[in-house]
Amino acid sequence: MWRATILTLFPEMFPGPLGLSLAGDGLARGLWSLEARNIREHGLGRHRAVDDTPAGGGPGMVMRADVLAAAIDAAAPQGDARPRLVMSPRGAPLTQSRVRALVEGEGAVILCGRFEGVDERIIEARALEEVSIGDYVLSGGEIAAMALVDACVRLLPGIMGESASGEEESFESGLLEYPQYTRPRDFEGRAIPDILLCGDHAKIAKWRHERALELTRARRPDLLNDRVRETRAEKGAST
Numbered sequence: 001m002w003r004a005t006i007l008t009l010f011p012e013m014f015p016g017p018l019g020l021s022l023a024g025d026g027l028a029r030g031l032w033s034l035e036a037r038n039i040r041e042h043g044l045g046r047h048r049a050v051d052d053t054p055a056g057g058g059p060g061m062v063m064r065a066d067v068l069a070a071a072i073d074a075a076a077p078q079g080d081a082r083p084r085l086v087m088s089p090r091g092a093p094l095t096q097s098r099v100r101a102l103v104e105g106e107g108a109v110i111l112c113g114r115f116e117g118v119d120e121r122i123i124e125a126r127a128l129e130e131v132s133i134g135d136y137v138l139s140g141g142e143i144a145a146m147a148l149v150d151a152c153v154r155l156l157p158g159i160m161g162e163s164a165s166g167e168e169e170s171f172e173s174g175l176l177e178y179p180q181y182t183r184p185r186d187f188e189g190r191a192i193p194d195i196l197l198c199g200d201h202a203k204i205a206k207w208r209h210e211r212a213l214e215l216t217r218a219r220r221p222d223l224l225n226d227r228v229r230e231t232r233a234e235k236g237a238s239t
């Protein structure tokens, strides 16, 4: 079973939205598991302190490496092969291919930062992978961790009704998804494109591919460049 372990100062935030809809249904059916552990249990002294002032000065507080090490070691003892992630705006941007790779594994142990973030030394000492969900700063890693877990869980076997619906979505082909329509046929004078109602699946697939390319070229040309690079690398590797 795919297991998500979240290390947080706010375990009461979980499962939160992960307890609803597709993810929540899968959780209730035992298709994946979620454990939110309170880092403060490993805090120091009478006040269970988890943070301290930044070395060198500056605003805010930093989460202590010794406290985080104790929390990580208790949650994922030796032999636990799951990747250890720390949510961080400095991390590698989360991608659909990284999500696919995580889903192939046994789950993930995810550390949620607060305050100014975590002491740098814990990242190396516990081989943490820094993951970002975008170029903006949240007040804590919990919402970022939820986004990551949601992206993973929806791909697990048995979660989505039609498994094909996962494969056609944005990023799966390296392109943004084509536009979607449903009833009514006419909405405030805007009609569904005729081709989608013609019944010819080959023509529809071609139209959708062209729209996906068009949208990607207009909105995310960087994705097309990535595709070209990957294709070149694949050709290079096979010659």
Ligand code: SAM
Binding pocket: 086, 087, 088, 089, 090, 111, 112, 113, 114, 115, 116, 117, 118, 131, 132, 133, 134, 135, 136, 137, 138, 139, 140, 141, 142, 144
């Ligand atoms: N001082 C940090 C910096 O400038 O990079 C920001 C710390 S932020 C206020 C607190 C925590 O929120 C971070 O340690 C991280 O866990 C989480 N966080 C904030 N933005 C994030 C993002 N874009 N992606 C992933 N995690 C994020």
